Amino acid sequence: xxxxxxxxxxxxxPGESLKIxxxxxxxxxxxxxxxxxxxxxxxxxxxxxxxxxxxxxTRYSPSFQGQVTISADKSISTAYLQWSSxxxxxxxxxxxxxxxxxxxxxxxxxxxxxxxxxx
Amino acid sequence: EIVVTQSPATLSVSxxxxxxxxxxxxxxxxxxxxxxxxxxxxxPRLLIYGASTRATGIPARxxxxxxxxxxxLTIRSxxxxxxxxxxxxxxxxxxxxxxxxxxxxxx
Numbered sequence: 097x098x099x100x101x102x103x104x105x106x107x108x109x110p111g112e113s114l115k116i117x118x119x120x121x122x123x124x125x126x127x128x129x130x131x132x133x134x135x136x137x138x139x140x141x142x143x144x145x146x147x148x149x150x151x152x153x154t155r156y157s158p159s160f161q162g163q164v165t166i167s168a169d170k171s172i173s174t175a176y177l178q179w180s181s182x183x184x185x186x187x188x189x190x191x192x193x194x195x196x197x198x199x200x201x202x203x204x205x206x207x208x209x210x211x212x213x214x215x
Numbered sequence: 216e217i218v219v220t221q222s223p224a225t226l227s228v229s230x231x232x233x234x235x236x237x238x239x240x241x242x243x244x245x246x247x248x249x250x251x252x253x254x255x256x257x258x259p260r261l262l263i264y265g266a267s268t269r270a271t272g273i274p275a276r277x278x279x280x281x282x283x284x285x286x287x288l289t290i291r292s293x294x295x296x297x298x299x300x301x302x303x304x305x306x307x308x309x310x311x312x313x314x315x316x317x318x319x320x321x322x
Binding site (some may be wrong): 118120131141142143157158159164191196199200201202203205206207208 | 258264311313
């Protein structure tokens with residue numbers, strides 16, 4: 097069974113750094129792109145970026161380029177999303193998602209990680 | 216960046232009736248369009264990919280159509296579990312982009 101299990105909810109202060117994770121299981125982690133999707137409170141879905149764990153090829157949406165870093169450790173089948181300096185506007189639910197091989201729709205989603213940034 | 220626009224923002228439908236959701240892309244995306252359903256407190260779920268192919272386990276009362284820039288998701292005979300928010304997403308050009316969502320609510 098394919099599963100993406102994300103790390104737990106985080107509460108951080110503005111200016112702090114944070115790294116959240118997404119662990120894949122039940123499939124070949126290095127053979128599928130992983131995407132990160134943001135959902136701000138009460139709002140829609142936004143693609144932040146994608147990574148191919150097999151070779152760490154990474155692409156960012158222009159809106160998120162320079163704002164976050166996406167990485168992966170294929171030895172432990174885990175993808176990461178990190179911030180170096182959080183802002184209140186980073187408060188959101190963050191989903192990781194597996195992109196179906198050969199095309200790019202999401203066939204599996206993680207359960208989401210809620211990040212709250214507040215002083 | 217391709218802008219994806221969904222209409223209407225909210226659709227009020229009685230159980231058993233048909234719902235028709237629209238999705239328009241600002242430039243052609245061929246058939247590289249997916250539909251997702253999201254219920255409160257849950258992650259989205261894939262419904263349709265390739266504009267018209269139902270994902271595994273999706274009932275036949277849901278159907279997708281269209282290509283190029285105009286797409287439609289039709290839900291025949293709405294059931295209680297169909298009341299949710301629906302998003303379309305293009306995956307033809309990076310960055311992939313979602314529509315803003317259509318909320319299907321009980322009339």
